[in-house]
Amino acid sequence: xxxxxxxxxxxxxxxxxxxxxxxxxxxxxxxxxxxxxxxxxxxxxxxxxxxxxxxxxxxxxxxxxxxxxxxxxxxxxxxxxxxxxxxxxxxxxxxxxxxxxxxxxxxxxxxxxxxxxxx
Numbered sequence: 001x002x003x004x005x006x007x008x009x010x011x012x013x014x015x016x017x018x019x020x021x022x023x024x025x026x027x028x029x030x031x032x033x034x035x036x037x038x039x040x041x042x043x044x045x046x047x048x049x050x051x052x053x054x055x056x057x058x059x060x061x062x063x064x065x066x067x068x069x070x071x072x073x074x075x076x077x078x079x080x081x082x083x084x085x086x087x088x089x090x091x092x093x094x095x096x097x098x099x100x101x102x103x104x105x106x107x108x109x110x111x112x113x114x115x116x117x118x119x
Contacts, residue, residue, distance in 0.1 A: 024056040025049065026071070032064040084118040091116030 020040070027036040027046040036046070037059050049064055049071060063074045085092070085099070095101040096111040103109055 024051045024053060026051055026056075026059060026062065026064065028064040028066070030066065032066045032072075034059055034062060034064065085115040086118045088114050088116035090114055 022039050023042070025038050025042055025048040026034045027038065027043065027048045029035050029047075036043070037056060038048075039056075042048070047064075047066075047069075049069060051062075051071065055062060055071065061073055062071045064070070065072050092115045093103045093112050094115060095103065095109055096113045099113075099115055103112065
């Protein structure tokens with residue numbers, strides 16, 4: 001028997017190896033904040049809830065209700081500072097046609113424009 005035959009015989013002797021099922025878990029603290037996500041080698045000494053793949057991929061959107069041990073969606077009611085800007089002759093100095101590139105006071109650029117708050 002050649003090496004290929006021996007290899008095939010050895011592989012058949014193993015039988016069918018079924019992959020281990022994946023269980024998606026969110027581990028959380030006493031406040032319901034998600035402190036870790038796992039799919040294998042799960043720690044034994046933490047509180048957790050089992051979730052689906054989509055929830056697992058978007059873990060940052062969730063917290064856990066510690067009373068019911070169910071997920072709750074955490075919605076940011078205040079997304080941060082929001083200021084509308086308009087073109088101006090004063091205010092924030094930016095690279096022309098690239099308003100997202102704000103220039104510091106010590107920086108120079110050959111083509112600039114200005115934006116100021118829309119009040």
